[in-house]
């Protein structure tokens with residue numbers, strides 16, 4: 292009987308940022324970056340303001356230390372809206388309260404802090420979003436923190452600002468004595484319209500999770516699988 296040992300790694304990716312910064316669109320593109328212009332336009336135009344949790348999954352085989360690892364990104368996307376705007380609209384806090392018990396939310400592998408380069412206030416809010424992740428205990432020794440400057444097709448991202456924000460994030464991490472090194476905080480410029488930075492964000496997240504995500508081993512019995520296929 293021939294067995295094949297398969298190695299798996301999985302990790303949760305949480306995008307945080309104000310409403311309209313592009314969390315939902317970016318997430319949909321990260322799990323599916325090879326799309327046609329038509330599909331991209333559909334996603335850009337039809338993605339509506341989120342009032343619920345959105346879950347996206349994607350797997351790919353990543354070679355780490357000469358070993359293939361089937362790596363899965365699990366994206367949990369929340370609404371950016373924190374204030375109630377209508378009786379029937381749900382907020383970030385209300386949705387999160389429902390899903391707070393999710394094991395995937397106990398430790399987050401990749402935290403995306405997203406702002407819109409054309410809206411200064413969305414950059415200012417990142418402090419609040421980071422504090423939120425710290426209070427929730429989401430950041431641990433295997434968390435990669437990514438500062439995402441989105442919508443760079445509309446305006447270029449300011450490198451000085453990015454550098455300053457990265458240092459601020461690190462000072463927060465230090466103040467809270469979290470076991471995260473400076474090299475675990477990275478920055479990336481993205482444009483969903485031009486599909487820039489998306490593949491990079493995807494491969495960065497996949498490689499991180501392949502190395503530092505939750506590992507598992509599965510055994511596949513090739514002969515038995517073969518027999519089943521013959522019978523079918």
Ligand SMILES: Nc1nc2c(ncn2[C@@H]2O[C@H](COP(=O)(O)OP(=O)(O)OP(=O)(O)O)[C@@H](O)[C@H]2O)c(=O)[nH]1
Nearest residue numbers: 310311312313314315316335341370371442482483
């Ligand atoms: N020009 C431009 N528009 C973008 C980009 N990314 C997203 N958008 C647009 O920005 C709007 C908001 O995107 P969403 O993904 O819905 O934003 P969100 O952060 O999920 O918003 P909430 O669900 O309200 O929290 C949509 O109209 C998108 O098409 C980008 O890189 N460039």
Ligand SMILES: [Mg+2]
Nearest residue numbers: 314315340341
């Ligand atoms: Mg959304």
